[in-house]
Amino acid sequence: MNTFQIIVLPILAILFIERLLAVGRGRGSRRVALLWAVLWLLAGVAVAWPGLTKDIARAVGIGRGADLVMYLAIIAMFVGFFLVYARMRRLEANITRLVRHIAIEGAQEQPASDEPRRPVE
């Protein structure tokens, strides 16, 4: 085992176990916690057996294992960006509903009149 593995593997293990416990607790979103657990596990596997990513990369026609990991990371970032943007839009929609509610509750009605108003010259 090299120094990098000795330092990084315990950290990844802690992150993995923490997320796994979060799945067990079931607070918040279980699916998201599980996703992170899987992600940390895969990271750990990739660090523990560096040859593995290289083999997969070769199999799909990419030169180096590190390149494969980088491409996957970029894709994951785009997906993450899209999810955050979608969440932002939901948040905006909720703000609008709130603002609308306040506006309608606080409406200042014009004084009732039967006759339409004449324009003031």
Next chain:
Amino acid sequence: MTGEEQLLTEQREATEADNLPSSVWQRVFVVIPAYNEATAVGDVVQQVASLCPNVIVVDDGSADGTADAARRAGASVLRHVINRGQGAALQTGISYALRRGAEFVVTFDSDGQHQVADIAALVAPIHQGRWDISLGSRFLGVVEDIPMSRRLLLKAGVLFTRTVSGVPITDTHNGLRAFSRRAAERLDIRLDRMAHASEIIDQIRDMHLPYGEVPVHIRYTDYSKAKGQSTSGAIRILFHYFFKRMTQD
């Protein structure tokens, strides 16, 4: 679009004969979204109020005296505490009009580009039961002093909406519209900002209610020209519209 949905068109200008009896005017609610329009909104409200007793101005978080000007001119004023965009303001005004018992809901721009005389021409076919939604069209009507760049942008908008929505109308980005109560109830504007114009057309199509276009008179003043949409704004609107269609949020 299916065969039975066909666009109906009123091929004439508004005339005096279009004016509605006051019993009908009592049931018409005119919704005017306004953002920083203190200089123009007072006159617009006064002109509308001379015909229609129910004028609702939605002040979309203006920093100037828009709300005061509208109130003094005789409108019911709703205030968005923060700016949420024209689509959001329209939906607020329409929801409130329905709550007040509106049978006809008219949307009208606050910058003075629309003519009050056109309101009756839009409401009349709905009142007569000919259709449920009237859309104002400047390209069927008279346009004064429309700048060439604005004309091209609007025509591009029409082409875009016709292609994407499949609705064969001649003017998709006109703020002057009228809805029957049942049509207004089914309207649910989710796109807060300017992309709501295309969204409203999509929803009208999906309501499967009869609709038609009515020629309206648009006056391009220096004021309304300055307040209008730029080309870069149009690109941003496109983005919002497509994102909504992708996510269906």
